Amino acid sequence: MLIGVDVGGTKMLGLAASIASVANDAGEVLSECRVPTPTAGEALIDSLVDLVRTLEHDCSQTASALAVGIAGLIDRSGVVRYSPHLADVVQFPLAERLRDALKCPVVVENDLTTATLAEARLGAGRGCRDLIMIGLGTGIGTKFLIDGVLVRGANGFAGEGGHMTVDRDGPPHVTGLAGAWEMFGSGSALGALARRMALDGSAPSLLAFAGAADDVTGETVAEALDDGDEGALMVLDAYAEQVAIGVANLIMVLDTQRVILGGGVSELGEPLRSRVEAAAQRLVMGAAYRPAVPVVLAELGERAGALGALLAAHDAAGRVENPAI
């Protein structure tokens, strides 16, 4: 049995599946379990071990391998260098510590890496050897497959495209860097943009919809869109343009075949997808001389990270008999 865990900002989702099911990309799950995410390293170890024991107990089987997806800079040896969700977990050898505790192969990956593995094999990227995954959430994460291989980079940090400077004279990000793409294209940026447009009169219907400008959020935009609100469509036009700037940058750098929009914001669905696709096509150099790149929506939703962790656990089990003992 394999176990995959997605460590989110507030909760962790653990999935258990048979080796055969994962090997066949069936995506069938034997059991699942959600628990709160601790913020300190030792408590994280304890909670993850408990989660594994719970799933083992539920399935009456022992884990053959575990993979954990977690936000931030995770190096190739499974050390959490830094995680935005876990302020107290810095330079923490999570994989090694879990291996010691569980006595089975353990890999720790960036959470968007596992989500991309899942979309590539089970979801919106099936059959595609060159793709870019864009995770639109609080920030923006990016990952890519090149010629069928998920790019991890020299240290394991590849895909920090959300931090690309797209506005060299722009406002400083929390990182201290100016004009990062995620300041304009993330879910947080969508909420801020909607509030600004509600206030400055360019999307007045949104203000009416939410009641007060301060109450306008990304969710307001989603609800107003469902209602056919015109202001929400105008916000979406402006927002899609900002998303497309970074998408086009990545298409020009990587020359990909397909772009997958994932993360919470991608639940805006087709109205967002079609706008980002059209804008990115306009923003790519030499568009007349190259095929347009389809932009598609992620298919696996919030379980993508944990499903991908199952795939990573399978790879780990095959790669190393048992690195711990």
Next chain:
Amino acid sequence: MLIGVDVGGTKMLGLAASIASVANDAGEVLSECRVPTPTAGEALIDSLVDLVRTLEHDCSQTASALAVGIAGLIDRSGVVRYSPHLADVVQFPLAERLRDALKCPVVVENDLTTATLAEARLGAGRGCRDLIMIGLGTGIGTKFLIDGVLVRGANGFAGEGGHMTVDRDGPPHVTGLAGAWEMFGSGSALGALARRMALDGSAPSLLAFAGAADDVTGETVAEALDDGDEGALMVLDAYAEQVAIGVANLIMVLDTQRVILGGGVSELGEPLRSRVEAAAQRLVMGAAYRPAVPVVLAELGERAGALGALLAAHDAAGRVENPAI
């Protein structure tokens, strides 16, 4: 015998080398030849065939394979979709036409692709499996090795990083796109920056050095630097910052081990290298949690493209016995 040709904006450089020498990465050349670059497709075929015949005659040997490096969007089948140097060569099946004419394996690649192959195997990238090559010339080209493999992209167009938007509200590029990196970081941009700083009083010594503001160019900066001119150093400070914006973007996306600065501007040497390295390090997210990425200067100079074409010709000869007959 193998032949590699670099098609530049005004001239073409052809090199001939023995298969054994290329196979051993010796970089030894049997003969070389320079001829003007024609602007039309048919004339280009004729000139390239003449160049091959000249080299064959010089060496009293027959070409086993030919590779041609050429600027622009070159697809994986060797069709020149578009080349900035060759306005009349559009959607032109250069590899196929040369194969028909020469009856030997022919590959056509982007010129920075061949230069990067050369630097990776024979020059500044030796021993490095993850690197980014930055060609600083009239524009900016970028190419990269990931895990030892040169990334060509789904169509062959990977590495158009010079067109990344780094200033979303910036001035329009000749492509029509706003705020492309090469508008601020290319050699042309260096000349424009130097003129601006000479005129606005921030680098007055450059004005004295050149005589008139209109005569200030990138070469003026190079000469003034050799003279220890303070204004030139101030221009270099400002220019390196612009180069570093795109370098940092690419480091964050790809998580590379080494950045190579090539192209004509890289002849500014150590003063440029050290400034770009320091600025890029400042502009990379999470710098405290990751190794600094060394920035090095290309080593092979203007022959890199043709030397890399020899390497590509060797790969082509090995890959396909003879695709034409």
